[in-house]
Structures are given as structure tokens and as C-alpha cells.
Amino acid sequence: MSRVVIEAAGISKTYRLGAMGTGSFRQDIMRWMNNAMGQGNNAFFYEDKAGADQFLALKDVSFQVRQGETWGIVGPNGAGKSTLLKIISRIIQPTTGYVRGRGTVGSLLEVGTGFHPELSGRENIYISGYLLGMKKAQVQRQFDEIVAFSGLEKFIDTPVKRYSSGMYVRLAFAVAAHLNADILIMDEVLAVGDIEFQKKCLDKMQQVANDSQRTILFVSHHMQAVNHLCRKAIWLQQGAIRAMGDTSEIVEQYVGSLQQNKFHTRWDDITEAPGNDYVRILSLELVPELRPGNSVIDIRTPLTVKFTILNQQENVLLNAGLHLFNYAGECIFDVASSPVQCSGGTIQGECRIPGNLLNDGAYYISLIIVQDTSIPLYYHEAGLHFEVADFRENTTWFGKWKGAVRPQFPFRFEPVIKQAEL
Structure with missing residues (x-):
């Protein structure tokens, strides 16, 4: 020693x-x-x-x-x-x-x-x-x-x-x-x-x-x-x-x-739940699929957004949308569900964000409920907050990775083998 x-x-x-x-x-x-x-x-x-x-x-x-x-x-x-x-x-x-x-x-x-x-x-x-x-x-x-x-x-x-x-x-x-x-x-x-x-x-x-x-x-x-x-x-x-x-x-x-996270919000009292006469947000949750032994959300971590709403109308065509923003106020993506014919009552939604998509940084998620694919009923802004940490392997480059997202696409890179070498 x-x-x-x-x-x-x-x-x-x-x-x-x-x-x-x-x-x-x-x-x-x-x-x-x-x-x-x-x-x-x-x-x-x-x-x-x-x-x-x-x-x-x-x-x-x-x-x-x-x-x-x-x-x-x-x-x-x-x-x-x-x-x-x-x-x-x-x-x-x-x-x-x-x-x-x-x-x-x-x-x-x-x-x-x-x-x-x-x-x-x-x-x-x-x-x-x-x-x-x-x-x-x-x-x-x-x-x-x-x-x-x-x-x-x-x-x-x-x-x-x-x-x-x-x-x-x-x-x-x-x-x-x-x-x-x-x-x-x-x-x-x-x-x-x-x-x-x-x-x-x-x-x-x-x-x-x-x-x-x-x-x-x-x-x-x-x-x-x-x-x-x-x-x-x-x-x-x-x-x-x-x-x-x-x-x-x-x-x-x-x-x-350091991660300033807001993963879960629930309103048990309907009168206090955010919304209006058409729809109320009952719960909003972010579920990270952390790796065993890992307590930090990093760029590899898949995330699932779950929410429950109360529809207060009968026989209406509804769909939900998620807007992901960084803390500079830039919209990273806007994803929408398929429209569904709904009766009055509780509706649940879920959207999975795959790992190896987001770049490191701080983000927040807003939820929008839309009628007839064109009429916004209620917009719940910045309901979830989370941070994504960096992770790298097989590289000695530690500068800031460019771009709002950081996907892993199929990428072929190999030397060309000439016929004479075969």
C-alpha cells in the first residue's frame, strides 16, 4: 500500500x-x-x-x-x-x-x-x-x-x-x-x-x-x-x-x-383542484424509471407522466397534450394524445418519455386538455418540475453537449475494407 x-x-x-x-x-x-x-x-x-x-x-x-x-x-x-x-x-x-x-x-x-x-x-x-x-x-x-x-x-x-x-x-x-x-x-x-x-x-x-x-x-x-x-x-x-x-x-x-424536483401533485378536494366548469386536474405525477442503485435522473432515465382529470361534460371529444419546456422558456416538444369520446367522470392519461432523448438541464411540464382537437378547455402550466443530470461513457469530451435533445439514433461508422484486403 x-x-x-x-x-x-x-x-x-x-x-x-x-x-x-x-x-x-x-x-x-x-x-x-x-x-x-x-x-x-x-x-x-x-x-x-x-x-x-x-x-x-x-x-x-x-x-x-x-x-x-x-x-x-x-x-x-x-x-x-x-x-x-x-x-x-x-x-x-x-x-x-x-x-x-x-x-x-x-x-x-x-x-x-x-x-x-x-x-x-x-x-x-x-x-x-x-x-x-x-x-x-x-x-x-x-x-x-x-x-x-x-x-x-x-x-x-x-x-x-x-x-x-x-x-x-x-x-x-x-x-x-x-x-x-x-x-x-x-x-x-x-x-x-x-x-x-x-x-x-x-x-x-x-x-x-x-x-x-x-x-x-x-x-x-x-x-x-x-x-x-x-x-x-x-x-x-x-x-x-x-x-x-x-x-x-x-x-x-x-x-x-441539487435536483429541484416536483414529481407529484394531488388534489383530494375537487373545489380546490385546478380547472374550470369543464374539467378539473385531480393529480399529476412524474415517475422516473431509475436504474438499480441509482437515485439520480440522468439522460438515460425513461420518464412516465401520469395524470387524472375530472370531465364535467357529457358526450364530448377530448384529448390531452403535454408541453415540455426548459427553464429558458423554450418548448422542447409538444405531444398530444389521440382524441377520445368521453362521458362525464374520471379520465386517466399516461405518456412515456424514453431515455436517451433529453439533454441535461432543468425542465417543467405543462398539461393541456382540448375539446374537438381544437378548443383548449384548460391549461395547467408548470405542474411538474425536474432536472436531468449528464452521463457519458466511452468519451473524454466533457464540454456542453449541444442541442435541446440528445437522442441515440442508429449511427454506422467503420473503416472501409478494400477488396484486396479480403
């Missing part, structure tokens, strides 16, 4: 909220002396106690990482992910607890730190490499590879103040990606650059992850990248570890917690 290279024990970090000073060093010293002499209520030096509240960014975080492991750290904004990485990188000290590590640490916490706008790309490569812990000889050995990775050969002697934001990011990550540290710590590095460059970054990170001697801590909101690159994961929630274990299980739990 490989040795432990990172040990975090009981880490907590407390920040003080509010103003930390007057803005003047002299006045800060005078305020300290004033408080020390018991004159803290002086109007000029008075410190607002309401601004001295404390915020606990991390709460008793403990874990161990072994050499060669790749860990993902997931959680919402403000969960404490970046604070944890800064503590492990020795940028800040924990309030309580400790971190012990073995080997050199390379941190990609803020791409482009230390770049000087007046200096050329060539000069900034050396400066950035030094700040990230590389020696001049290391930068010289990898200089051509760094420039080629960035794709900025033509602009390498141009001051970076003339770079576009994308060019700036490409050069900064190119330097950081060539660190030869034993432990590599990366925070949201995939949130930079264009899609093509993000793909290059992913390939480089995969190359590093495949090196059994390198240890990686990777923070990202890109769940597919975390699933692909990392074997273990930590889910941080409000500064504490919510769960820790195999990446696929942790990511599924985390994504499931």
Missing part, C-alpha cells in the same frame, strides 16, 4: 466578518492603544461589535490522501473548497487542526497569478514558473513545450497587456500545467479558456493523473470531469464533510441533492 502524502486532522477555519481596520495604520495603532486603556467607547475609535461576527468556513475536516491518488472535491459555492486547498497549500493557516504532507506541492488556485502586463509572454513564463515553485533550469527545459501547449508562438514576445483574456488564460495555464510537483492542487482550472483549450487541459490532467507517483486534489463544478479524472471524492457542505468515498457514489449523491 502506498504511503500517506496528505493528512488533514480536525481542520477548522474561522474568519472575522466586518471591517478589520480604519484604513490607516496610524489610526489602527491609536485605536488599539485606546482600547488597551479602557477607552473603547470613544466615538472616533469605537469598533462596531456587529461587524466583529465570526464565520466558520471549515468545520473539523479530516481525511488522508495516499501517493498516486486523485481526489475530487465537490460542493456548492461557499462550501469551503477553496479555503481547504489554501490551507493544504500553506497559503493560510487553519484556526484549529493541522495538515501534514510529503513532497513538493504545486498549486493552481488562481491561474495567472503574478503576470505583469508590461512584460512579454516569454518573461512572464519565467516569473510565473518561479512563483509556482519551478527553478529557472526547469522553465528553460520546458519552455518550448509550454509555448507549444499555449498555442501562442507568434505572440510570445508581445506584452501580455495586449493579449485577449483567452490568450492570457492559455499562457497562464500552460505554465501551471507543466509543474513537476509531487502533489498537484487545482481549483476550477476548467472554468477558463475556450472549449478546444479546455479539452487540451483535460488531456494534460489525465496524463498527470495516470502517473502513479503524482497525487492530485481537484476542485470543480464540472461533475463529468471529476468522475473521469478522480477515483475518490469529498463532498463539502457548509464547511463540513457531508460524504467521502468512491467518486461515482459521491457525485451521484451531490447531484441528487
